Amino acid sequence: MSKPITDLIHHPYSPPEHFEAPQPGVFKASTVFFADVAAMRARDWKTKAGYTYGLHGTPTTFMLEERLAALEGGSECLLAPSGLAAVSLVSLALLKTGDELLLPDNVYGPNKALASGELANFGITHRLYDPMNPRDLAAKLSDKTRLVWIEAAGSVTMEFPDVPALARICREHGVVSALDNTWGAGLAFRPFDLEGEGEGVDVSVQALTKYPSGGGDVLMGSVITNDPALHLKIKLTHMRLGIGVGVDDVQAVMRSLPSMVLRYRAHDASARVLARWLAQRDEIAQVLHPALEGSPGHDNWRELCGADGLAAGLFSVVFDERYGTEQVDRFCDALELFRLGYSWGGPISLVVPYDIGLMRDPKVAPWPYKGTLVRFSVGLEAVEDLQADLEQGLSAL
Incomplete structure (x- = not known):
C-alpha cells in the first residue's frame, strides 16, 4: 500500500493468541468483520455462536x-x-x-x-x-x-x-x-x-x-x-x-x-450491627431489616435464606411519631459519613428520608407506622465510625 494512512488503518499485524491474565480482554466494536459473504449470511445474532454487530x-x-x-x-x-x-x-x-x-x-x-x-x-x-x-x-x-x-x-x-x-x-x-x-x-x-x-x-x-x-x-x-x-x-x-x-x-x-460476595457480607454485617443498635434507641419506633426478628417478613426471609443467611446492607427505620419531618430532615442533614444520595451497594454509606404516604395505597396494604421513614445503605466504612455518626445525628433531633 502506497499511502501511509491506508497502511496505518489496514496494518496486517495481529497479536499472538492465547494471552491469559487475571482480567479478560476488553473488546469494543460496533462493526464486526466477516471472512466472506457466506459467513455473513450464515451468522445468527440470536445466539452466542458468533458475532454480528456490537449491539448483539x-x-x-x-x-x-x-x-x-x-x-x-x-x-x-x-x-x-x-x-x-x-x-x-x-x-x-x-x-x-x-x-x-x-x-x-x-x-x-x-x-x-x-x-x-x-x-x-x-x-x-x-x-x-x-x-x-x-x-x-x-x-x-x-x-x-x-x-x-x-x-x-x-x-x-x-x-x-x-x-x-x-x-x-x-x-x-x-x-x-x-x-x-x-x-x-x-x-x-x-x-x-x-x-x-x-x-x-x-x-x-x-x-x-x-x-x-x-x-x-x-x-x-x-x-x-x-x-x-x-x-x-x-x-x-x-x-x-x-x-x-x-x-x-x-x-x-x-x-x-x-469481590462481590466479600463486599456483600461486609455490608450485611455492618448493617446488622447498626440496625440492632438503632432498635434500642427510644427515638426509633421500628427497624425494618429482614434479618431482624419483628421486622415484617422476617420468617419468610429466614425460611428462604436460612437462619444464618445473608441479608444485604440495606435497612430502614421509622422514627417515633413525636419527631416531625423537619426534625428527621435535620437528623439526615447532620450526618457526616452517611451522605444524602440515592442507590446503594457502594463503598460510601447513604441515607434518604421518604414520605411513605406518597408511595403506598392504603386500600391495598395499609402502612402500620405513623412516623417518618429513613432508609440507610451501609457502605464499607468502619462500623464504629458509622455508629458514632448516627449517634451525633440523633442529637440533632
Whole structure:
C-alpha cells in the first residue's frame, strides 16, 4: 500500500493468541468483520455462536452475561444500560394492548411510574397487590394478567414476602413472574430454585449498579431467565429497541464481580450491627431489616435464606411519631459519613428520608407506622465510625 494512512488503518499485524491474565480482554466494536459473504449470511445474532454487530455482543459482554447467569442459577442473560432499563425491557417485551400487569404495593417507584405512564399509554392496565398476602395476589389474577412483578425485599419499606408462594401462584396460573433481585444479588437465595429444580421465578432482574458494580460509578442492569423461549422473546425486544451497554462499564463490573460476595457480607454485617443498635434507641419506633426478628417478613426471609443467611446492607427505620419531618430532615442533614444520595451497594454509606404516604395505597396494604421513614445503605466504612455518626445525628433531633 502506497499511502501511509491506508497502511496505518489496514496494518496486517495481529497479536499472538492465547494471552491469559487475571482480567479478560476488553473488546469494543460496533462493526464486526466477516471472512466472506457466506459467513455473513450464515451468522445468527440470536445466539452466542458468533458475532454480528456490537449491539448483539462482543466477547466482553458475552463473558459478563454468562457469569451473571451462573451466579443466579439461570441459563440466559441480557444486559441493559440500567436497572430500570432492564425492568422496562421485561414489561415491554411481555405485555401488549389489553394485557394486565400486577405490581406489589411496595414496588420500586419508577416501575410503578412506567406502568402509569408508557404502559398505560399502550393500553396496558395494572393493579397493585399486597406482597405480604399471597392470597391477595391469587385473588387479583385475571384472564388478562400476563406479568407479575415481585420484590424481595421491598426497596424502601423492606418487607420480605413469601417469594416461593408468590412464584408458585403465578406458575399455577400460567402467568410470568419477574423478580427484582437487586437486593439478593444472586447471593442471598437462588431465584430459579426456590422450592426445587426449576421451581422458581421466570425472570430475575438486577440493577448491576448496586452490588455487582460496587463502586457507585456504573449504571447497568441484567435480565436473566432459565427458559430459552422466554429469553428469545425478551431478546427480540432488546434488539428492536437497540439496547446496548458500554464495554468500559462491562469491564468495570467484570473486575468487581470476584469481590462481590466479600463486599456483600461486609455490608450485611455492618448493617446488622447498626440496625440492632438503632432498635434500642427510644427515638426509633421500628427497624425494618429482614434479618431482624419483628421486622415484617422476617420468617419468610429466614425460611428462604436460612437462619444464618445473608441479608444485604440495606435497612430502614421509622422514627417515633413525636419527631416531625423537619426534625428527621435535620437528623439526615447532620450526618457526616452517611451522605444524602440515592442507590446503594457502594463503598460510601447513604441515607434518604421518604414520605411513605406518597408511595403506598392504603386500600391495598395499609402502612402500620405513623412516623417518618429513613432508609440507610451501609457502605464499607468502619462500623464504629458509622455508629458514632448516627449517634451525633440523633442529637440533632
